[in-house]
Amino acid sequence: MMKETVLSRSVRMICVAGMAMSAHAAFAQDAAPADTVQKVQITGSRLMSPSAESPTPLQILTSADIAASGVVNLQDLLQKNPTLGTPTLSRTNSNFLTSGGGVSTVNLRNLGDSRTLVLVNGRRFVSGVPGDTAVDLNTIPVDFIERVELLTGGASATYGSDAVAGVVNIILKKNFEGVTVDGSVGKSDRGDDYKKKLAITFGTTSADGGSNIMGHFGYSKQGSVMSKDRPNLGAAVDQYSLSEAVTGDVRDIFKTTAPFYSSFAPQGRFFYGSGKTAGNFTYDKNGNVIPFDTNGANGAATGFNRSEYRTIAVPTERYLFATNGNLKLNEKHSAFFEGTYASTKVDTNIEPFPLDSANVYQGTGGVLPGETLVNGVKVRNPLIPDYLWNRMTDTDEDGLKDYHFTRRLSEFGPRHSTVNRGTLRLATGLKGTLPFTEDWNYEAFMSYGRTTESQSSTGQVNVMSMRNALAAIPNPDGGVMCADAQARAEGCVPINIFGLNTISPEALKYVTAPGSLETAITQKIAGATISGELPWGLPAGNIGVAGGFEWRSEDSSSVADPLTQAGLNAGNAIPPTYGSFIVREEFVETQVPLLKDQKFAKNLDFRASFRHGDYSTVGITKSWNYGFEWAPISDIKFRGTKAVSTRAPNINELYSPPTQDFPSGIVDPCEGVTATSNDPRSIACRAAPGVNANIAANGGVFTLTQADIQGISGYNRGNPDLKAERGKSGTVGVVITPTSIPMLSKFTFTADYFNIRIEDAIVSTPRQFTLQQCYGGGNPVYCQFITRRPTAEGSASAGSIKYSDTGVSNSGGLGTRGVDLTASWADKVGPGRLSAKLSYTYLKTLWNVPLPGEAADESAGEVESPRNKAVLNLAYKWGAFGINTTTSYTGRVKLDDQFLNTYDNPELAPKIGAYVSTDFQLTYDVKKNYQFYFGMDNAFDKKAPPIVSGLPGNTTGTETDASAYDPIGRRYYLGLRVSL
Incomplete structure (x- = not known):
């Protein structure tokens, strides 16, 4: 059986950082002898210390916490x-991404996945996202x-680039x-x-306890959840008209606006003529010509x-294998290795392709001829029905009758992607005690990681x-053939x-x-570290020092098929991305004990670290931090840190060529502008020729159709x-452990203030912010990111947004x-043992400045950035029975204040009420080594709030924010654990 070491006991001490007592105590083993002293290393430091307490805010999730959650993916637990x-x-x-479907990342403090450094056993892990540093x-x-140790605040001096928001250190079993x-x-x-x-x-472990090896095999499969099976999330509709301002609760949008279906219908929608004389029609299920109507009015x-x-x-399926081991070479040296391999299969599924003739x-803006010149003679496409032919005119002055169309390609079936990912990571090294010393340790290691992804997709054109195929002429034998001889x-x-299910299998x-x-x-x-204590010391103790170096090479590539690269599959144009960099770093750290066992100073320690980096891309970087720990008495400790961290741009940020995207949730500030309105927004809008053409064609008011709202594209650069x-x-905090008060001896409390400010932050300028600044914000420099249609194109109106880059x-x-607050308590209550832990975060501000010199855009209190978040864990163990909640x-949050121009009066923004979800797990120990468990996630079936398409924060296809709320509902699971 696995013996508990002093390391395990030290980890229990980190209750001051929020570790909950677990109801799975039946699986804990006897502790090591009390006189055993072992130095440990904690997240945020390279120094070995008898104390596992951190000067930086640190929260811990244990293997028991993971077991009590029933999760198969760590992200599901971390997000709580x-x-x-x-x-x-x-x-x-x-589901809607062109790549990255099913990947699971983590984001500390809402500062971005790339600013959260994920470590495994204190070392970097290979990314799961091409061109990025985010770990899957x-x-x-x-x-x-x-x-799992969650350290918030800058830690680049200890671990290098990317630890700007903090570190998630995943410690594997050994x-x-x-x-x-x-x-x-x-x-x-x-x-x-x-x-x-x-x-x-x-x-298994060797007889002398010096060597060991262990392994793990895991398999998991999670099924899909379809939007149509969640009526509470708007499965009957998929778009809402949001042209009118909406205040109060976000649910009022359902009462004040009308539902719309997509204007791309399987039977097609066909347009003829131009300007005010333009007309359009569609077909019913019997093939009869009828007017088009998206909302059933x-x-x-x-x-x-x-x-x-x-x-x-x-749906996600995973095969996982992990192993690690330690080989004792002699009393002072040992070799170690770690290996991980993961094979993941993911399937994404969205609706059939919406084809616009403009694609x-x-x-020609989507206008296509209905006839072909053959030997100088106009030949009609025989597939065009008479109803359309008789209404067609020459709209582009080429002498041929024209039309344009939109059509949902239902015969193609849904657009489906199958993604196979493989991740391999190997690490090996030596560790031990330096020759001729007893207190100086070393570790040298090398690691290799590689993630590959192969994605195949269907449903494109x-x-x-x-x-x-659209240019057809009569065949001499009475049929129809393609007009181009080479194509034939x-x-x-x-x-x-023309009509429903009219595309033949051969044409398809x-x-x-x-x-x-x-x-x-x-x-x-490759890297190495040495650590130990200087031969001379202070009255309070010896000075600890650590130093070392690290060399790292990263490269990434992402290559789509040739049609996709050229944008010739009617979808996103995705050029290939290649990039690489090398960085060499040196670092040093010290811990200085200033006072110990003095009046009002049970202990006072000072810590500092510095890292110098040299990147092949951005040159020299420097990071540092310092902090203190002061315990005036044994029951109270104050801690504080100040740090400067760096983040070098990743490969995507540096080398990504313009990549096409189809953003959602964009509101055009020009909608509603009239020919006579004279405010700055109206003046800026009318500077675009297409806007004036639209106003003239719509009775003096700039008007958008559903196709205009749905048809915005853009490029990411x-x-x-x-x-x-x-x-x-900077962080400042207090840890209270009133062990000297008997009735409070099992209680711990922490309070930490955090302040993170990133200069020259690498960001993509928000599209909605760009629009607001271009039109009425007085910053025409942003207009370079906006392209409007000068004239009508296909089903899109003149003046509507074509590209928002x-x-x-x-x-x-x-x-x-x-501010972060944690409180935990555990003791015997009645016949069993009760434990409780509360973690709470108050978000005072979360801001960004899109470009230097601009005003800050505040996000605290908006969707995905609530001011108040908390999680309460309760567990009770009584004999063979246990319950965890x-x-x-x-x-409560509100929608982004850029939405509907409410940033001048945020209270006008639609509100979303507080959201509470509860999970349960019941356990029963049949014998000492056998445990049944039954759990319910979201036990009270709390519904996700309706954040419909077109609203900021909407996750396409879910009609809510599926990143912030549970879109699935109540779930059950049943399991068995066996230890032999």
């Missing part, structure tokens, strides 16, 4: 901690984790003896989101319900083939887009464009001229301030 913000990538917010938590087996098996199954209250898990952990809606196909939670005929020789088949095969994406990330690291950002952070730059800054609280 109030220090964590909403992750960029998760199983419930990545799918690759970490939860049953192999001993504990010195394990025996075999443990954990298996569980579960599903949601509605019969979906099924999950299966099997985990086997095994290990004049009868049954003729649009398309995209939510029928969308996925709230993507095919970009040079080959634009060139579609253009050939290459297998061209005419395509009939000809115009389909299978997609692919291949990515690779490689990380190589990297910037090779970026420089490293610098984060300045965003670029990466060193902004004017980013920062946050707030976790209650998560997310405070």
Whole structure:
């Protein structure tokens, strides 16, 4: 069985940082002898110390906490901690991404995944996101984790770049003896989101205890959750008209606005004429010509319900293997190794492709001819119905009748992607005591990590083939053929887009464009550290010193198929991205004991560290921090730190070429502008020729259609001229452990103030901010990011936004301030033992300055950044029975004040009430080594608030913010743990 060392007892002491007592005490083993003294290393320091307490705010999640949660992915547990913000990538917010589907990342303080450094056993782990540094938590087996340490505040001086917001250090199990098996199954209250898990952990130790090896095999599978199966999240509709200002509760949007279906219908929508004489029509299910109607105001809606196909939670399947070991070479030296391999399969699914003729005929704005010149003679496309032919005119003055269309390509089926990811990480090294010393230790290591991704997708269109297939002429034998002879020789088949299910299998095969994406990330690291105590000391103790170096190489590539790269699959144009960098760093750290066992100074220690880095991309970087720990008496300790951290730009930020995106939730400030309105916004809007054309065509008011709202595209750009950002952070806190008061001896309390300010923060300029500044904000420099249509194109109106771009730059800054509180208590109550832990974070401010010199945009109190977050853990163990509860609280928030121009009066922004969710787990120990458990997540089936499409914070396809709220609902699971 696995013996508990002094390290384990020290970790228990970190209750001052918030570690909860666990109800799984039945699996704890006897402690080591009391006279054993072992120095340990904690997150945030390279020094070995008999004390496991940290001068920096540190919260701990143990293996027992993981077991009590029933999670199969560590992200699901971490997200309940109030220090964590909403992750960029998760199983419930990545279904619509062109890459990264199903990846699970972590985001401390809402400062961004790239500013949260994830470590495994105190060392960097290879990224799971191409071009980024964010680690995919799918690759970490939860049953192999001993504990997770969350350190907030800058830690770059200790660990290097990216630790601006803090560190998540995942400590894997070691010195394990025996075999443990954990298996569980579960599903949601509605019969979906099924999950299966099997985990086997095994290990053995040599007779002398000096060498050991252990391994872990894990398998998990999580099923999908479809949008159509969650009526509370708007499954019957997929778009809302948001042109009118909405105040009060966000739910009032449902009362004041009308639902809309997508204007891209499977039977097609066809346009003829131009200007005020333009007309359009569609078909009913019987093939009859009828007017188009997205919201059913004049009868049954003729649009398309995209939510029928969308996925709230993507299905994920994982195979995990991990191992580590230690080989004793002699009494002073040993070798160690770590290995991890993860294979992850993810499937994403969204609605069939919405094809606009503008995707095919970009040079003409979507206008395509209905006839072809053959030997100088106009030949009509025989597939065009008479109703449309008789109304067509020559709108582009080429002598040929024209039309344009939009159509949902339902015959293609949904757009589906299958993603296979593999992550390998190996680390090995030597550690021990330096020759001729007893107190100086060393560690030297090398590690290699590689993540590969292979993605195949269906449902896209080959634009060139579609253009050939749309140009049809009569065949001499009485049929229809493609007009271009070369295309016919290459297998061209005419395509009939007029009506429901009219595309033949042969035409479908000809115009389909299978997609692919291949990515690779490689990380190589070598480093060494020595630590010990100087031969001379102070009256309070010896001075501790650590120093070392680290060399790191990172490279990344992301390459889509040729059609996707060229934007010829009617979707996002995604050029390839390549990049690499090398960094060499040296660091030093010291701990100076100033006072010990003095009046009003039980102890007073000073800590400091410094790191020098040399990047092949941005040159020299410098990071440092210092802090103190002062305990006037044994029951009270004060702590504080001040740090300067750095973050070098990642490969995507430096080298990403313009990549096409289709952003949602954008509100056009020009909507409603009239020909005579004279405010700054109206004047700036009318400077665009297309806006004036729109106003003239719509009775003097700038008007947008549903197609205009849904049809905004844009490009995301990297910037090779970026420089490293610098984060300045400070923390001040108190730890109260009243052990001298008998009735409070089992109680601990911590309070920590944090202040993080990032200079020259690397950000992408927010699209909505860009629009507000360009139109009425008095900053025309932002207008370079906006492209409006000068004339109508396809189904889009003149003056509507065609491209809303965003670029990466060193902004004017980013920062946050707030307070963390934790309280924990455990003692015998009645016949059993009760433990309780409360963690609470108050967010005073979270701000960013998009460009230097601009005013700060405040986000605290808005969606994804609540001012108040808390989690309460309660556990009671009585004999063989145990119960654990976790209650998560997310405070009231409002929508982004950029929405509907409410930044001058934030109280006008729509509100979202507080959100409370509770999880339960019941355990029963059949014997000492056998435990059954049953759990319920979101036990009271708390519904996610309705944040519908078009609102800021909406996660496409979920009609809520699936990053901040639970979109799935009540879930059950049942499992068995066995230790042998």
